[in-house]
Amino acid sequence: MKRHLTNAVCGALDYASYPVGMLLTAPIVLHRLGAAEYGLWMITTAIISAGGIIAAGFCDANIQRVAHLRCTGDSQRIAETVRSILAVNLALGAAMAVLTWTAAPWIAPKIAVAPFMPLRECLIAIRVASAAILLRAFETAGVSTLRAFEEYRITVQISTATRVFTLATAAILALLGQRTVSILLATAAFLLLGAWMQFQQMRRFVGPVPLWPKFSCGETRLLLGVGFFAWLQALGVVIFGQADRILLGISLGAVVVAPYALCVQFAQPIFGLTASGLHFLFPYLSAHTEERSRDQFRRTVVQAFVCNLLLVIIGAALLLMTGERLIRLWAGPAVAHSASGILAPIVAGSALMGLGVTGTYAMQALGLFRTLACISLAGHTVMLLAMLFLLHHEGLRGLALSRLGYGVVALIVYLPLLAMRMGKAQESAPAAACELQEGWKL
Numbered sequence: 001m002k003r004h005l006t007n008a009v010c011g012a013l014d015y016a017s018y019p020v021g022m023l024l025t026a027p028i029v030l031h032r033l034g035a036a037e038y039g040l041w042m043i044t045t046a047i048i049s050a051g052g053i054i055a056a057g058f059c060d061a062n063i064q065r066v067a068h069l070r071c072t073g074d075s076q077r078i079a080e081t082v083r084s085i086l087a088v089n090l091a092l093g094a095a096m097a098v099l100t101w102t103a104a105p106w107i108a109p110k111i112a113v114a115p116f117m118p119l120r121e122c123l124i125a126i127r128v129a130s131a132a133i134l135l136r137a138f139e140t141a142g143v144s145t146l147r148a149f150e151e152y153r154i155t156v157q158i159s160t161a162t163r164v165f166t167l168a169t170a171a172i173l174a175l176l177g178q179r180t181v182s183i184l185l186a187t188a189a190f191l192l193l194g195a196w197m198q199f200q201q202m203r204r205f206v207g208p209v210p211l212w213p214k215f216s217c218g219e220t221r222l223l224l225g226v227g228f229f230a231w232l233q234a235l236g237v238v239i240f241g242q243a244d245r246i247l248l249g250i251s252l253g254a255v256v257v258a259p260y261a262l263c264v265q266f267a268q269p270i271f272g273l274t275a276s277g278l279h280f281l282f283p284y285l286s287a288h289t290e291e292r293s294r295d296q297f298r299r300t301v302v303q304a305f306v307c308n309l310l311l312v313i314i315g316a317a318l319l320l321m322t323g324e325r326l327i328r329l330w331a332g333p334a335v336a337h338s339a340s341g342i343l344a345p346i347v348a349g350s351a352l353m354g355l356g357v358t359g360t361y362a363m364q365a366l367g368l369f370r371t372l373a374c375i376s377l378a379g380h381t382v383m384l385l386a387m388l389f390l391l392h393h394e395g396l397r398g399l400a401l402s403r404l405g406y407g408v409v410a411l412i413v414y415l416p417l418l419a420m421r422m423g424k425a426q427e428s429a430p431a432a433a434c435e436l437q438e439g440w441k442l
Helices: 002-033 036-055 059-072 076-109 119-148 153-173 180-206 217-240 243-252 254-278 282-287 294-330 333-339 343-355 357-365 369-394 396-419 429-441
Strands: none
Touching: 002 036, 002 076, 002 153, 002 254, 036 119, 036 180, 036 217, 059 076, 059 119, 059 217, 059 282, 059 357, 076 119, 076 180, 076 217, 119 153, 119 180, 119 282, 153 180, 153 254, 217 282, 217 369, 254 294, 254 333, 254 343, 254 357, 282 294, 282 357, 282 369, 294 333, 294 357, 333 429, 343 357, 343 396, 357 396
């Protein structure tokens, strides 16, 4: 129990470290370098984040596979899986880096429209970001392997320290008058250091075996076969994650985006902190599915859901009570007034998404990545269609209400888990998952 609590706290800390650091760093960079340089920093940071997510989309399959092999004691196949995920991540990371590097001459002129924003600086910044994507892909392979061993404290210490030093260096460089390219070069250097440290820690658990990236035929096939759907889900998150703000900006103008974006930013931690805090469930359930009956697995999931429910209720209640006041302090009374009518549905949508966390990790532990991908893509499709309809008829409030649709669809993850209650109670959870998977095929 103590280990699970430690992992939960570490997961929440891992999520919170970056946004809290950004809250402290962003005003310094914005004040010292100006809005154009700050915007370039945000754009290139988003490129690194999006590229890294796409390149590391198979890491959930790695967690599930390594956690399962760890339970069986098959150290040789663990090493093969780790070499395979390193090869997959580096291949995808290199592809994303080359794509971004090649597209940089086309992207840079679109960004360099503000006064005193040299085109060459934008081009160099984007290309530094493209190299950082490859480093992020390598780092994530190590992080996912350590999490499969349920070792959150080590990996979170490294990632949190890396973020803190990165953001502190960004603030110092801004105070010294250095521009975005210098900040990005420092970011890449800390990413390299963090990736190397994660790799060294990973070697402690995998054992004294060569860990050069290698496409091991059997393990790579398993990772790609199961992980493709997790990767597809990650790709959908990257693509649809910005669709609401883009549609809003095109339909009603950039000024209207500010209150909506702030409400989303304040509500996101309801889901994000819950998902990060309960992430330890994924490797824990993955490692114990073979030895647990269907009934035991269900009881574990129910207990986790109760904790999930409490976290969401507390987070949503606090935000509904203080959210408008926080937005007023952060952005002023005008933005707070516009946000007052849309905060509640956005918070409710994030809360519904947060309630789906336990079901998502349980299904991932059972290897039901395809089902999850279908549910996720269906949710994003429903959200997009609702956006188009409600934005046209209700304006800004309609867009906020559309987020409820995605939250409701996210709860569908519990339907396959409820179906596991049928049949023999002593049947293993993986066997029940296989039955469910066959049912979804039909």
